[in-house]
Amino acid sequence: MSNIPLVRRAIAGAALAHNSTSEPLDGSPDDGNRWTPAALERAGSTLKALNRMAKRPPVHILFEDLGFTVSSGKGERRILHSVSGEFRSGELTCILGPSGAGKSTLLDILAGYTSIGVDGRITVNGHARDMRVFKKLSSYIMQDDLLQPRLTVKESMMIAADLKLGKELGKPEKELIVEEILQTLGLWDHVNTMSQNLSGGQSKRLSVALELVNNPPIIFLDEPTTGLDVVSIRHLVVLLRLLSRQGRTIICTIHQPSASLFSLFDRVYVLSRGLCCYQGAAPLLVPYLSEIGHVCPTTHNPADFVLETLLGNMDASAQMSELCQNGKLCRRLDRITRDGRRPVLHSDESIQRIFVELVAKEQMQKMEFPTSFMTQFTILIKRMFTQNIRNSLSLWIQLLHHISAAVLLGGIFFLIGNDGNAPIANFKFCVSCVVFFMYTHIMIPVLLFPMELRMLRREYFNRWYSLKAYYAALTLSSLPFMVMLGILFLIISYPMSGQLLEWDRFILFSISGLMTAICSEGLGLLVGSTFSVTNGSIVGPATAAPLLALCCYGMGFGPYIEWIMKWFMSLSYLRYGLTGLCLALYQKRPLMDCNVDFCLYADTKILLRDLGMANDNYGTQIASLFGFTVLYRLVAYFMLRYRLTTEYKSKFMNYVTKFLKHR
Numbered sequence: 001m002s003n004i005p006l007v008r009r010a011i012a013g014a015a016l017a018h019n020s021t022s023e024p025l026d027g028s029p030d031d032g033n034r035w036t037p038a039a040l041e042r043a044g045s046t047l048k049a050l051n052r053m054a055k056r057p058p059v060h061i062l063f064e065d066l067g068f069t070v071s072s073g074k075g076e077r078r079i080l081h082s083v084s085g086e087f088r089s090g091e092l093t094c095i096l097g098p099s100g101a102g103k104s105t106l107l108d109i110l111a112g113y114t115s116i117g118v119d120g121r122i123t124v125n126g127h128a129r130d131m132r133v134f135k136k137l138s139s140y141i142m143q144d145d146l147l148q149p150r151l152t153v154k155e156s157m158m159i160a161a162d163l164k165l166g167k168e169l170g171k172p173e174k175e176l177i178v179e180e181i182l183q184t185l186g187l188w189d190h191v192n193t194m195s196q197n198l199s200g201g202q203s204k205r206l207s208v209a210l211e212l213v214n215n216p217p218i219i220f221l222d223e224p225t226t227g228l229d230v231v232s233i234r235h236l237v238v239l240l241r242l243l244s245r246q247g248r249t250i251i252c253t254i255h256q257p258s259a260s261l262f263s264l265f266d267r268v269y270v271l272s273r274g275l276c277c278y279q280g281a282a283p284l285l286v287p288y289l290s291e292i293g294h295v296c297p298t299t300h301n302p303a304d305f306v307l308e309t310l311l312g313n314m315d316a317s318a319q320m321s322e323l324c325q326n327g328k329l330c331r332r333l334d335r336i337t338r339d340g341r342r343p344v345l346h347s348d349e350s351i352q353r354i355f356v357e358l359v360a361k362e363q364m365q366k367m368e369f370p371t372s373f374m375t376q377f378t379i380l381i382k383r384m385f386t387q388n389i390r391n392s393l394s395l396w397i398q399l400l401h402h403i404s405a406a407v408l409l410g411g412i413f414f415l416i417g418n419d420g421n422a423p424i425a426n427f428k429f430c431v432s433c434v435v436f437f438m439y440t441h442i443m444i445p446v447l448l449f450p451m452e453l454r455m456l457r458r459e460y461f462n463r464w465y466s467l468k469a470y471y472a473a474l475t476l477s478s479l480p481f482m483v484m485l486g487i488l489f490l491i492i493s494y495p496m497s498g499q500l501l502e503w504d505r506f507i508l509f510s511i512s513g514l515m516t517a518i519c520s521e522g523l524g525l526l527v528g529s530t531f532s533v534t535n536g537s538i539v540g541p542a543t544a545a546p547l548l549a550l551c552c553y554g555m556g557f558g559p560y561i562e563w564i565m566k567w568f569m570s571l572s573y574l575r576y577g578l579t580g581l582c583l584a585l586y587q588k589r590p591l592m593d594c595n596v597d598f599c600l601y602a603d604t605k606i607l608l609r610d611l612g613m614a615n616d617n618y619g620t621q622i623a624s625l626f627g628f629t630v631l632y633r634l635v636a637y638f639m640l641r642y643r644l645t646t647e648y649k650s651k652f653m654n655y656v657t658k659f660l661k662h663r
C-alpha cells in the first residue's frame with residue numbers, strides 16, 4: 001500500500017510547523033510543539049520509496065583556489081577569484097550573493113558543466129574529481145525549465161524513471177517513486193496535465209522532480225525556487241533538507257531566501273564579486289557578521305542583511321573575503337558549530353574507503369548509462385513519435401503545405417510531362433520539386449533543433465541517455481512523416497504535370513525526391529546543431545542557394561560544361577537529386593508527343609545530352625545522395641557532441657593552446 005498521503009502530510013506538517021514558529025536561527029530543541037530538525041527527520045523517514053534507494057556513499061566536495069576566467073575580444077575577465085570551500089554530505093547548502101556575484105558560475109564549475117577557463121582544484125572525498133564517476137553520482141537542475149511540452153507530468157516522470165533507473169526497479173516501484181516525488185512537490189493533482197500547460201512554478205517543480213527520480217547522492221540546483229509561491233518554496237526546501245538527511249550533498253543557489261527559509265539550510269556560502277565572503281553554518285552567519293562590525297538587527301532577515309551589507313559597502317566583500325581567507329576558513333568555522341546540530345554520518349576515513357571502492361567499481365563497469373543503447377533508443381523514439389503525433393497543428397500545417405505545393409506545381413506545369421515542345425518547362429518542374437524538398441526539410445531542423453538542443457543538453461548532462469541513442473532516434477523518428485507527406489506531394493503533382501504513368505518511373509522519381517528530402521534534413525540538422533536559430537536561419541538558405549545554382553548549371557550546353565564547374569557541381573547534392581529525377585523521367589523513353597513541325601527534344605536522349613546528364617547513371621545518383629546524407633549526419637553528430645561535451649571542448653582547447661605555444 002502506498003503511504004503517499006502520509007508523506008505529503010508529514011512534509012506539509014513539518015513545513016507549516018516551521019512556518020508558524022519564530023524559532024531562533026541557531027535551531028531549536030525538539031519540544032514536541034515546534035518544528036525542529038528532528039521533526040523533519042521523522043518526516044523524512046516516511047519517504048519510503050526514496051529512502052529505499054539511498055544506498056550510495058556520502059560525497060564530500062572540496063574546492064581550493066577555484067578561479068574562472070572568460071576571454072573576449074576586449075581581453076580576459078576574471079569571474080571567480082580563487083575561492084575555496086567545502087560541501088559535505090548530509091548537509092543542505094545555499095549559495096547566496098548579489099546578482100552577478102558568480103553563484104551560477106560556481107555551480108556550473110562544481111557540477112562539471114563548465115570546464116574551460118577554470119583553474120584550481122576540486123576533490124571528491126579526498127580524490128581528484130573523476131568526471132566520469134562524478135557525473136554518475138550527481139544531478140544538475142538548471143535554471144531553465146526545459147520540459148517535453150506535449151507529455152503529461154506522469155509520462156515525463158515515467159520516461160525519466162525508465163531511463164534513469166533502468167531495470168534496477170520494476171514498474172510498480174518506479175510508479176511508487178514517481179508518485180511519492182510528485183506528491184511531495186505538490187504535482188500529484190496535475191499528473192495528467194501536459195507540461196506545456198503547467199504554470200511557471202509547476203514547470204519548475206517538474207524539472208526538479210525529474211532529476212530526483214534516481215535519487216543521486218549529489219544534487220546541484222540553480223535557483224530552484226524561482227517562480228514558486230511561498231508554500232511551494234517551503235515544500236521544496238523541506239524536501240531537499242530531508243534528502244540531505246539521507247546522506248546526500250545538496251547545493252543550491254537562492255536569490256533571496258526569507259528568514260524562515262534561511263534557517264532550513266545547514267550551511268551558507270556567500271559570494272560577492274567572485275569572492276567568498278563567508279562559508280559556514282547558517283546559524284553562525286549573524287554572529288560572524290557582528291564580529292566584523294556588521295550587526296544584524298534582531299528583526300532583520302540575515303540573508304537580506306548580508307546582501308544589503310555587500311551591496312551597500314564597496315569594501316565589505318574584500319573585508320569579509322579576507323577574514324574567511326576566501327573560503328579556506330570554512331573547516332574551522334564548521335567546528336564552531338555546537339555538537340548535535342548537524343548529523344555526522346561517517347568519519348572522513350570511512351567515507352574515503354567506501355568512495356574508493358565505489359570509484360573502482362564504477363570504473364570497472366563498462367556501462368556508462370543506467371540503460372542499454374536499445375532501451376534508450378526505444379524509449380526516445382517512442383517519446384519523439386508521441387510528441388510529433390500530439391503536435392496536431394504542426395501536422396496539419398505540414399499536410400496543407402505538401403498538398404497546396406503539389407497542387408500549385410501541378411497547376412503551373414499542367415500536363416506538360418509528355419509534350420515534346422515543352423521539355424524545358426518539364427525540367428523546371430523537376431527543379432521545382434528539388435527546391436520544394438530541399439527548403440521544406442532544411443528549414444525545419446534549422447528552426448527547431450536549437451530549442452531541442454537546450455533540452456538535450458540538460459538530459460544528456462544528467463546522463464539520461466547516450467548521444468548515439470538520441471541521435472539514432474532523432475534520425476529515424478522524422479522518417480515516416482517525411483516519407484508519407486513526400487509521397488502525398490508526388491501522388492498529386494506527378495500525374496497533374498502529365499508525367500508518364502508508369503510505376504517504375506514513378507517509383508524512381510519518388511526515391512530520388514525523397515532522398516533529396518532526407519539529405520536536406522541532414523544538412524538542416526548540421527546547421528541547426530552548429531548555429532543558433534538567428535544565425536541558422538541566415539546560414540541555412542545561404543548554404544542552399546549556391547547548391548541550387550550549381551545543380552541547374554549547364555542547362556542547354558551540357559556537353560560543354562567546363563571541368564572546374566563539373567567538379568563544383570559534384571559537390572552539390574542537389575545536382576544528384578535533380579539528375580535522378582530527370583533520369584527517372586527521360587531515360588529509355590519513347591519519343592515525346594510533338595504538336596508542331598519539329599520538336600528537337602522529342603527524343604529525350606538529346607534532352608539529357610543538353611542537360612549534361614547523358615552519361616549519368618541513376619544508381620550513382622542515389623548512392624551519392626546516400627553518401628551526402630551520411631556525411632551531413634555524421635558531421636552534425638560530431639558538432640552536437642562537440643557542443644555538448646565539455647571534455648571534447650577542453651581537449652580541443654588544449655590542442656589549440658599547445659599548437660599556439662609551439663609556434
Ligand SMILES: Nc1ncnc2c1ncn2[C@@H]1O[C@H](COP(=O)(O)OP(=O)(O)OP(=O)(O)O)[C@@H](O)[C@H]1O
Pocket residue numbers: 070079097098099100101102103104105106255
Ligand atoms: N561565459 C561568460 N562570458 C562572459 N561573462 C560571463 C560568462 N559567464 C558568466 N559571466 C559573468 O560573470 C558574472 C557572474 O555570472 P553568474 O551567472 O554566475 O552570476 P549569478 O551570481 O548567478 O547572478 P544571478 O543571481 O543574477 O543569476 C556576471 O557578471 C556574468 O555576466
